[in-house]
Each structure stands twice: as C-alpha cells, then as structure tokens.
Amino acid sequence: MRICVFGAGAIGGHLAARLARGGAEVSVVARGAHLAAMQANGLTVHAHDGTHVVPVRASADPADLGPQDAVVVTVKAPALPAVAAGIGPLLGPETPVAFVMNGIPWWYFLAGEVPHAGLRLTEIDPDGVLERRIGIGRTIGGVVYSATEVVAPGVVRSEHGNIRVIVGEPDGRISDRAKALSAVLEAGGMPSPVTPTIRTSVWTKLLGNLSSGPICTLTRRGVRDSLSDPALRAMARTIAEEGRGIAASLGISIPDADIDRVAASNMQHKPSILQDLELRRPMEIDALFGVPLKLAALTGASAPNLSLLVALVKQAARGEGLYPPIG
Ligand SMILES: NC(=O)C1=CN([C@@H]2O[C@H](COP(=O)(O)OP(=O)(O)OC[C@H]3O[C@@H](n4cnc5c(N)ncnc54)[C@H](OP(=O)(O)O)[C@@H]3O)[C@@H](O)[C@H]2O)C=CC1
Ligand SMILES: CC(C)(CO)C(=O)C(=O)O
Numbered sequence: 318m319r320i321c322v323f324g325a326g327a328i329g330g331h332l333a334a335r336l337a338r339g340g341a342e343v344s345v346v347a348r349g350a351h352l353a354a355m356q357a358n359g360l361t362v363h364a365h366d367g368t369h370v371v372p373v374r375a376s377a378d379p380a381d382l383g384p385q386d387a388v389v390v391t392v393k394a395p396a397l398p399a400v401a402a403g404i405g406p407l408l409g410p411e412t413p414v415a416f417v418m419n420g421i422p423w424w425y426f427l428a429g430e431v432p433h434a435g436l437r438l439t440e441i442d443p444d445g446v447l448e449r450r451i452g453i454g455r456t457i458g459g460v461v462y463s464a465t466e467v468v469a470p471g472v473v474r475s476e477h478g479n480i481r482v483i484v485g486e487p488d489g490r491i492s493d494r495a496k497a498l499s500a501v502l503e504a505g506g507m508p509s510p511v512t513p514t515i516r517t518s519v520w521t522k523l524l525g526n527l528s529s530g531p532i533c534t535l536t537r538r539g540v541r542d543s544l545s546d547p548a549l550r551a552m553a554r555t556i557a558e559e560g561r562g563i564a565a566s567l568g569i570s571i572p573d574a575d576i577d578r579v580a581a582s583n584m585q586h587k588p589s590i591l592q593d594l595e596l597r598r599p600m601e602i603d604a605l606f607g608v609p610l611k612l613a614a615l616t617g618a619s620a621p622n623l624s625l626l627v628a629l630v631k632q633a634a635r636g637e638g639l640y641p642p643i644g
Contacts, residue, residue, distance in 0.1 A: 318501060321346065321385045321407050323400055324392030325355070325375070327465040327589065328417065330473035332389055332482065332507065334362040337371040339505030344374035344382040346403070352377055354471025361471060365478030366506055384409035387498055389459070390416045393593065394441055394604035397423065401446040413494045414451050417459030417482060419526050419589070420604030421612070422519065427453045428487035431516065432567050433615065440603040440611070457495055458485050458515035460522045464586035476586045481508040485515025520564040521571055525579045526605050527560040528553040530588045531626035535633060537595070539587045552622065554580035559620040563609050566616035593639075600639050602631060 318341045322329040325345035337343040337360075347355060355375040362369045376382055385407045390400055404414070416422055426436035427448065442448060460483040464476035482502055484495045495511045502509035512518055529540045532553060536543040544550045557579045561571045593600045606627040613620045634640035 318342065318497065319344070319384075319386045320498075320501065321379070321382055321388050323379070323388055323390045323404060323407070324396065325360070325373070326351065326391065327467050327473055327592075328461055328463060329389070329391030330360055330467065331362055331364070331463050331465050331475050331480075332391060332417065332461075332502070333373055334360055334364075334369045334371045334473075335505035335507040336389075336501050337373065337505065338369060339501040339503070339507075341501045341505075343371070344376070344385070346377065346379055346382070347375055348377045350470040351467060354469075358471050361473070363468075363472070363474040364506075365475065365480070379403050380406040382407060385412055387494070388412060388414045389498075390414060391418065391461075393589070393599060394418065394420060394601045395599035397441065398443060398446055401442075401450045404451060408451075408455070412455065413457050413498075414455045415457040415459045415484060415498055417461050417484075418604075419461075420519075420523060420601055421608040422458060423447050424453055424456045424458065424487050425516065425519070428456075429489050429516075436615075438608055440608055453487060456487060457492075457498070458487055458519065459483065460515070460518040462522065464584050466587070466592060476584060481510065483510050483512055483515070483518040485512040485518065487515065489513045489515075516567075517569050517571070520560070520569045521575050523605070523609065524557045524560045524564075524571065524575065525582060526588070526590075527609065527623060528557040528579050529582055530590050530605055531556070531623070531630045533588045533591045534594055534630050535626070537591065539585045539591075541583050541585045544582065550580070552626075553582070555622050556626065559613075559618075559623045560609060563613045563616070563618040563620060566618040567612060594634065594637065597637065597639065600634055602627070602634060602640060606630065
C-alpha cells in the first residue's frame with residue numbers, strides 16, 4: 318500500500334515510521350533541514366517501544382512522489398491551503414485523504430447528519446480550496462494522541478505510550494478504506510480504532526487541547542509544570558467543562574471520565590501550539606480555540622473562561638507577530 322504523509326513533522330514523522338513498520342511503502346512531503354536529514358539518514362523516531370529508524374522517500378515536491386493509495390495530512394492548520402494547492406500529484410481517482418490533526422476540521426459540517434449542516438469553516442478552509450481540490454468524498458477524519466516533538470532534523474520523539482490514531486468517515490460509515498489505513502497503523506504498533514462517531518473523538522481530543530493549550534501558551538511551560546498550580550489545574554477542568562458544553566450544544570456527549578482524564582493530564586510535554594510560539598511558527602489558534610468559540614456563539618453555549626484565555630493567547634501571539642492585529 319503506497320501511503321504519503323503530507324507534512325512529516327512531529328506527528329507525521331511518528332505516523333510515517335509506524336506506517337513503514339506496518340508494511341506500507343511510505344513517502345513523505347517535508348521541507349528544510351528536517352527533509353534534508355530524512356533524505357540523508359532516514360527518519361528516526363524515539364518512542365515508548367524503542368527507537369525506530371526507517372528509510373523514507375522524502376521530497377518537498379509531491380510531484381516527485383506520484384499517485385498514492387492513501388494520503389495522510391499532518392500539517393498544522395495554517396498550512397492546509399498549501400496542502401490543497403500541492404496535493405494533486407498524490408491523488409489517484411480513488412485516493413482517500415486522511416486529515417490527522419487537532420481541532421475542529423474543515424469537513425466537520427459537510428457530511429453526515431450534523432447540526433448546522435453546510436456550515437463552512439472559513440478559518441480552516443479560507444477559500445474553500447480543500448473542499449474544491451480534495452473534496453469531502455475523499456476525506457477521512459483522524460484524531461491522534463501522541464505527545465510528540467521534532468527534537469532534531471530527521472529525529473522525532475514521542476513522550477508516552479498511550480498513543481493512538483482514531484479514524485472515521487465523516488458520514489459515519491465503517492469503510493474498507495478506513496479499515497485498510499487502520500490495519501497498517503496497527504501493524505506498525507500504533508493502535509488505530511475505526512469509529513462511526515469521529516466527531517465525538519474530535520471533541521474529546523479537543524477538550525485536552527482547550528484545557529491545557531491556552532494555559533501552557535501563557536505560562537510557556539509544559540502541561541505538568543503549568544498545571545502544578547492548583548488554581549490552574551482547577552481552571553483546566555473549568556475549561557474542559559466549557560468545551561463539553563459547546564460540544565453538547567452540537568449534539569456531542571462527552572462522559573465525565575473524559576473530563577476527569579483531561580483535567581488530570583500530567584504529561585511533561587509542551588503542547589504543539591506552545592512549540593509553535595517558541596519556534597515562531599504559525600499557530601493553530603483559530604482551529605483549536607477560535608472555531609470552538611465561534612461555535613459557542615452560534616449555539617449559545619457559555620464559555621466565558623475559555624473566551625478570556627483565548628483573548629490572552631491572541632494578544633500574546635500578536636506581540637510576537639504571530640496573529641493578525643486587531644482592526
Ligand atoms: N506535536 C504533538 O504532540 C501533537 C500534535 N497534534 C496535531 O497534529 C498536527 C500536526 O502537528 P505537529 O506534527 O506537531 O506539527 P509539525 O509542525 O511538527 O509538523 C508539520 C510539518 O509539516 C511541514 N509542512 C507544512 N506545510 C508544508 C508544505 N507545504 N510542504 C512541506 N512540508 C510542509 C512543516 O514544515 P515546517 O516546520 O517547515 O513548517 C512541519 O515539518 C496539528 O494539528 C497538531 O495540533 C496532535 C497531537 C499531538
Ligand atoms: C498536548 C497534546 C499532546 C495532547 O493534548 C496535543 O495534542 C498537542 O501537543 O498538540
């Protein structure tokens with residue numbers, strides 16, 4: 318099975334290694350020193366089950382890699398328009414595209430039985446290029462748990478062993494294509510359940526991003542260090558509850574156990590959005606934080622604490638030139 322990972326950074330690098338170990342013929346789209354290192358030395362992943370060094374076909378130009386049996390997109394949300402512009406050479410007539418990312422995905426309201434069906438998330442797909450050039454028909458949803466960082470060019474480190482990639486069709490069917498992608502990931506040591514309720518998985522993961530991402534971005538510290546202050550640990554739970562309220566207003570029910578798990582998060586990991594701030598890369602503020610608040614305004618869900626923290630995050634990002642000025 319030919320699979321290309323488009324955006325093989327932290328998550329994409331980890332998944333590329335798992336797919337290769339699972340027997341796929343893996344290629345990656347990457348750039349810069351990370352690309353050069355993978356081309357020269359292969360991809361190295363330090364994970365809970367050991368260090369994996371895998372050769373990968375790597376290029377900055379998708380046209381070098383040709384049509385694939387599947388594409389896995391693992392960029393940060395601000396890079397999605399460029400993915401839409403460049404993905405064409407990777408797509409055969411039936412090639413599915415799995416978006417394995419955080420946040421409310423561009424396709425969320427464009428398939429299946431969902432409230433506010435047809436709502437287009439221009440914050441994620443600004444000019445509808447993803448919808449036009451990839452399309453909802455090719456799209457598979459993906460949610461990933463893997464606290465991961467690029468620690469050196471060509472080298473990725475995954476912090477813990479509680480990893481998984483949940484895949485699901487936007488319309489809820491259990492498809493052969495989703496099962497095929499899942500099987501390769503599983504064979505490579507990445508648990509990968511196929512779910513008929515991918516939106517529930519999106520929100521469950523997002524509660525983790527909402528509860529720790531804004532706080533860690535403001536403290537500039539990892540999750541464990543940031544939430545060692547009882548007041549911030551309590552605020553993480555409050556934010557998770559507000560996020561659950563937004564999800565509920567869209568018909569998604571999150572059990573108490575997930576709130577407890579999220580609020581108790583103790584990973585040392587710096588959330589990827591803080592990594593971006595520190596590396597002065599475009600931040601996923603809108604996809605992770607802005608869109609949930611937009612949906613809260615749409616549905617009338619209350620999220621005052623999340624609103625305050627996100628406003629603080631935006632101001633901190635503006636101060637670094639990483640978020641548009643007001644006005
Ligand atoms: N890191 C983590 O622990 C977790 C991250 N996530 C989510 O997974 C997604 C990916 O995150 P993460 O892996 O951390 O992000 P990274 O920035 O580490 O990886 C994205 C990679 O894609 C590359 N890229 C982007 N656009 C292009 C392009 N047009 N051509 C070639 N390469 C390109 C980037 O290059 P460059 O660096 O040059 O921009 C980067 O190497 C995000 O939605 C994130 O929120 C989910 C769970 C955990
Ligand atoms: C913090 C973590 C690992 C889990 O919420 C994450 O999703 C990220 O770093 O983007």
